[in-house]
Amino acid sequence: MSTRSWWGWGSDEAALTSAEIDDLLTRVAALLPDHDFTDHPPPAPQSLPVPPPRISVPATLSAVFSDDVRERLCHARGKAFRDVVRNLHGDVSHVPDLVARPRTETDVIDVLDFCSANAVAAIPYGGGSSVVGGVEPRFDHPAVTLDLGRLDRVVEIDDVTRSARIQAGALGPQIEDQLRPAGLTLRHFPQSFEFSSLGGWLATRAGGHFATLYTHIDDLTESIRAITPAGVSESRRLPASGAGPSPDRLFLGSEGTLGVITEAWMRLQGRPRFGTTVSMGFDRFHDAVLATRAIAQAGL
Numbered sequence: 001m002s003t004r005s006w007w008g009w010g011s012d013e014a015a016l017t018s019a020e021i022d023d024l025l026t027r028v029a030a031l032l033p034d035h036d037f038t039d040h041p042p043p044a045p046q047s048l049p050v051p052p053p054r055i056s057v058p059a060t061l062s063a064v065f066s067d068d069v070r071e072r073l074c075h076a077r078g079k080a081f082r083d084v085v086r087n088l089h090g091d092v093s094h095v096p097d098l099v100a101r102p103r104t105e106t107d108v109i110d111v112l113d114f115c116s117a118n119a120v121a122a123i124p125y126g127g128g129s130s131v132v133g134g135v136e137p138r139f140d141h142p143a144v145t146l147d148l149g150r151l152d153r154v155v156e157i158d159d160v161t162r163s164a165r166i167q168a169g170a171l172g173p174q175i176e177d178q179l180r181p182a183g184l185t186l187r188h189f190p191q192s193f194e195f196s197s198l199g200g201w202l203a204t205r206a207g208g209h210f211a212t213l214y215t216h217i218d219d220l221t222e223s224i225r226a227i228t229p230a231g232v233s234e235s236r237r238l239p240a241s242g243a244g245p246s247p248d249r250l251f252l253g254s255e256g257t258l259g260v261i262t263e264a265w266m267r268l269q270g271r272p273r274f275g276t277t278v279s280m281g282f283d284r285f286h287d288a289v290l291a292t293r294a295i296a297q298a299g300l
Contacts, residue, residue: 004128006074007042007087009195040088045070048090053097054142055120064100064107065144071099075145076137078130079192094138096123096145103150105262108227112260115144116229122146124256126200127171129192134204134255146260148199154178155263162268163222163237168199168261184268187214199261205253217252220267224251228259237265 002011016024025037046069053067066072076095077083097120102108115122121143125135137143148169156165162184166175172193175186189210190196200206201217202224208215224247225234235247251258282288 004074004195005042006045006070008084009079009129042088043090045073048073048092050092050095055097055118055144057098057114061100061110061114064102064111065098066101067098072096072145075099075125075128075135075147078128078133078135080131080133083131083136094136096137096143099145099147101147101150105151105227108146108148108151108260108262111144111146112227112229118142120144122260124148124199124203124260126169126197126203127192127195129196129200130204148197148260148262151262157182157184157268161239162270163265164268165263165265166198167263168197168202170198172196179268180271183271185271186220186266187269188217188220198264198266202252202261202264203254203256214269218249221248221252222265222267224248224261224264226251226259226261233259 002013004010005012005015029035029037048069050069050072057065072095073087073092076092077087100107100111102111112122114120119142121137121139121141123135123137123143123145125145125147126149128135135145137145148167149171151167151169152174153170154164154166154175157179158164159182164179164184164186166186170178172189172195175198179185188201188206188208190201190206191209192206193210196206202221206217208217214220223235223237225232227233233247233251251261280291282291
């Protein structure tokens, strides 16, 4: 089992070797001869002055929460370049007080009830791949990160309508692994696919950058279930509807501000039977752009 890096992208086990780093530096230095390549090794989490939690949780919720320093640092920032730089420099400003890892939707409700009763900010967290500060508690107020990673199952598959009910914490590879035996695929492949979740895709209106036809999560969404301050919100499963505003559109792109998405029914595709890869060269960049447009508009 891999260990997610607390300071940057990927896992600790997938880090570059010394030989790979030396080779990379040699090639980059040839392009940027005047750049400062001073190494900044990541500091040990326990060596950083992370402030103690300002929140005490009741015994009934103790199994859901963690105050582990590494856990809190892992959930403090996204994966933008500025986030990595601050981590490597040991900047520990704005770290969540606690990390909650609910196992069920009831746990999610209990955590949100606790936060509401104690004036604690709750920040939904999927895979942590945000590059816009969406997971960072950038304020001086007690905060809890609500990590949905344990809600990672494809709960139900409807073969007739080619759709599936999927929990929001499931990462891209987990979704595809569970759909593969049924010969189906969600076919949504954002650049962050390996470490981003269904809930994150929905909350940020993600685009699948490795597809030319079904590219946006909006087009694949059938219904959404979310826990809001006013209770549970769940839209109806319909092929389409012209009856007023779509409630799904309210949560798509909401960035977690309206509630915590816990699961959704998603439209699926049959898995491709054949595949091929072709590389083409162009003498002019403009010609490559025109060819790309032609492919996209062909509906392939």
